[in-house]
Amino acid sequence: MNYHWDWGIFFKSTGVGSEIYLNWFVSGLGWTIAVALAGWAIALLLGSVLGVMRTLPGKLLPTIATTYVELFRNVPLLVQLFIWYFLVPDLLPTPLEMWFKQGISPAASAYLSVVVCLGLFTAARVCEQVRTGIQALPRGQNNAALAMGFSTAQTYRFVLLPQAFRIIIPPLTSEFLNIFKNSSVASLIGLMELLAQTKQTAEFSANIFEAFTLATLIYFVLNMSLMGFMAWVEKRVRIPGMMGGSK
Amino acid sequence: MALDFSQIIPALPGLADGMLLTLKLLVMAVGGGVVLGTLLALARLSDNLLLSRLAKWYVNYFRSIPLLLVISWFYLVVPMVLSWITGDLTPVGAFTSCLVAFVMFEAAYFSEIVRAGIQSISRGQINAAYALGMTYSQAMRLVILPQAFRKMMPLLLQQSIILFQDTSLVYAVGLMDFLNTARSKGDVVGLPHEFLLFAGAVYFVISFGASQWVKRLQKRFAV
Numbered sequence A: 001m002n003y004h005w006d007w008g009i010f011f012k013s014t015g016v017g018s019e020i021y022l023n024w025f026v027s028g029l030g031w032t033i034a035v036a037l038a039g040w041a042i043a044l045l046l047g048s049v050l051g052v053m054r055t056l057p058g059k060l061l062p063t064i065a066t067t068y069v070e071l072f073r074n075v076p077l078l079v080q081l082f083i084w085y086f087l088v089p090d091l092l093p094t095p096l097e098m099w100f101k102q103g104i105s106p107a108a109s110a111y112l113s114v115v116v117c118l119g120l121f122t123a124a125r126v127c128e129q130v131r132t133g134i135q136a137l138p139r140g141q142n143n144a145a146l147a148m149g150f151s152t153a154q155t156y157r158f159v160l161l162p163q164a165f166r167i168i169i170p171p172l173t174s175e176f177l178n179i180f181k182n183s184s185v186a187s188l189i190g191l192m193e194l195l196a197q198t199k200q201t202a203e204f205s206a207n208i209f210e211a212f213t214l215a216t217l218i219y220f221v222l223n224m225s226l227m228g229f230m231a232w233v234e235k236r237v238r239i240p241g242m243m244g245g246s247k
Numbered sequence B: 001m002a003l004d005f006s007q008i009i010p011a012l013p014g015l016a017d018g019m020l021l022t023l024k025l026l027v028m029a030v031g032g033g034v035v036l037g038t039l040l041a042l043a044r045l046s047d048n049l050l051l052s053r054l055a056k057w058y059v060n061y062f063r064s065i066p067l068l069l070v071i072s073w074f075y076l077v078v079p080m081v082l083s084w085i086t087g088d089l090t091p092v093g094a095f096t097s098c099l100v101a102f103v104m105f106e107a108a109y110f111s112e113i114v115r116a117g118i119q120s121i122s123r124g125q126i127n128a129a130y131a132l133g134m135t136y137s138q139a140m141r142l143v144i145l146p147q148a149f150r151k152m153m154p155l156l157l158q159q160s161i162i163l164f165q166d167t168s169l170v171y172a173v174g175l176m177d178f179l180n181t182a183r184s185k186g187d188v189v190g191l192p193h194e195f196l197l198f199a200g201a202v203y204f205v206i207s208f209g210a211s212q213w214v215k216r217l218q219k220r221f222a223v
Helices: A007-011 A021-055 A060-073 A077-091 A094-103 A106-136 A139-147 A152-167 A169-189 A194-205 A208-237 B008-045 B049-063 B067-086 B094-119 B123-131 B136-173 B178-188 B192-221
Strands: none
Touching (some): A007 A021, A007 A208, A021 A106, A021 A152, A021 A169, A060 A106, A077 A094, A077 A169, A077 B178, A077 B192, A094 A106, A106 A169, A139 A152, A152 A169, A169 A194, A169 A208, A169 B136, A194 A208, A194 B067, A208 B067, B008 B049, B008 B136, B008 B192, B067 B136, B094 B136, B123 B136, B178 B192
């Protein structure tokens, strides 16, 4: 009933040092981006390797990749995060465990956990996209490369992957956006990213609507800019003569 | 580190209560989400420009923000808004806030599935329904939606499996769902790792089993 609206709240002092609330949001956004980009690097690399593995001939490698995908897709992200943050450090050799728990700051250990967690979680999804992309290519591409004397590695490196990656840019874009949104789980292990800073602002200032509105706006703009960036990438790498690179 | 899973057996009744809450939330959220999502899809496809724009904005809005943000926000805001509306100051629980958050968030995702489902039905169907003298609501209710839902059942179920996993995010507001129950029980007996692994295994078995079942269903439903 007695809600006190104040849109100027972001320029007011937080009462902590000389910071204003806007500083919190900026630093939160910085962490969100840092988590998402590092996680994406892992996801893209590992996901591509796994995706290739799923399309290779033979039994062992495809089975390993399939098992990985099923495992990481069927356990909730939050459970995976808790496993990386609470459980895995206890399994490490003692010096490494000490380093993780005491050698580095709490923010750094939370950051490491969430980056590894999101990277491996998203890799399972990237793997499926890469596999779909490779399988969408005409069989003739693979056969022609082999007929020309390419080894399997060369076939993937020079013929299949360059085409597959172009085809899957749209679904990869949505995974790329997802990793930014999913990075918000880091707030649950105490990393002060965007959502955590928003909650803290809501608690400190009691201006819940304003704080969450700004956070929503930031996520929205972030999404739009990333989408624009990926559309630009898609256009840049499009192969002339192919059906627009997407469909 | 030696793992000791023996303490899980005495904790099973409590864990079952947690799972019950998870499933209750899931069923209510899927039900509400599909209903709201269908309305959004119909609005999106309607000739009314304003309705269609509003639905599009709704979907874009909820798809560009994290679910966890919606949960945290609604946890603080829903009780306030409800008390403004009803003038009643008795607080609503975390469960209601979470349910509202899930229904509104998932409706955006369900609506895209329903929209694709409706668009996959041939135009001749609705024209034939009109030719028989049906009203718009009759045509939708009796002709288009039953066919559309049959087509999109596998996708709706797949989305529900994702939602099942996402319900664990209510941890953020302290609701005692399956994951949160497992965490607190594990802390009480001093075996957090065992309980966490057990929770992960249960989520895995249910999600994996369900998605295999959906795959089989998809083959059966394939036209």
